Amino acid sequence: MAHRLRPEGLDFVATAPVRLVFAREVSAPPEQVFRMLAEDVPGWAVWFPAVTSARPVDGGAGRDVRLKGGLRMRETVLAAKEPEMYAYRVDVTNAPGVRALVEEWRLAPAGAGTRLQWTFAADGTAAFRGFLRLARTGMGRSFRDAMTLLERRLTTPS
Template sequence: MARRLRPVGLDFAEVAPVRLVFTATAAAPPEAVYRALAEEVEGWSRWFGAVTLARPTHGGAGREVRLAGGIRFEETIMAADPVRRYAYRVDTTNAPGMRALLEEWALTPAGSGTSVRWTFAADGPAPFRLALRAARPGLGLSFRRAVRALDARLTPAHGRA
């Protein structure tokens, strides 16, 4: 059953009780990475292994996301700054224990490619926070694999091997 989470602002990425931050580098330029994140939402399931469905809602102001295992999210886009960042807050979910969640993808030029920083900012009761911290290695691995898969999809279109 879906539950409504506490609405949070962009500052939650800096002040959340649990902040998991991961970085990876893509050979693709920031414009291409941003486009895949923010404009080609339905493509997420082709490069982020945990995502089984992603689609824009509310005229692009929100998203519906489903993960492997049946977790569902209804989200509000909080920031869509071309080539800089893409952030969204979860409004409703069927994930147990979660009280608030905001994710931010920050993009920085890195040579001819892009440094990608993913911040997973969350709140919930103590057992949820403990479990999320324990899941950090798996989330980091999932993120790095996703960036590699995304980069593999993007780089051929830009003349790279």
């Protein structure tokens, strides 16, 4: 059953009870990486293995995302500041125990490429918060795999 989450803003990224932060460099410029994050929403299913489908809604102001395991999320884009930040909050999900969730992607030049930092900021029941802390390693692995596939997609000629 889907349920509505607490509508948090960007400040939640710094104040959330659970914050998981992952970073990695890719060899494409920030502008190109930003376009993949913010403009090619369906492409997330190609380069982020946990995502089975993603589509923009409300003229690009939101996203419908489905993850492996049957999780569904309806999101609102909070910020799309090219080329340095892309952030969204989850408004509705079928994930149990979640009360609030905001994700932020920070991009910064790094040599000839981009350093990406993904912050997963969440609140929920004690069981959900504990689950996230235990899931940190798996989420980190998923992020690393996604960045490898994203880099390949950005640097391989079509």
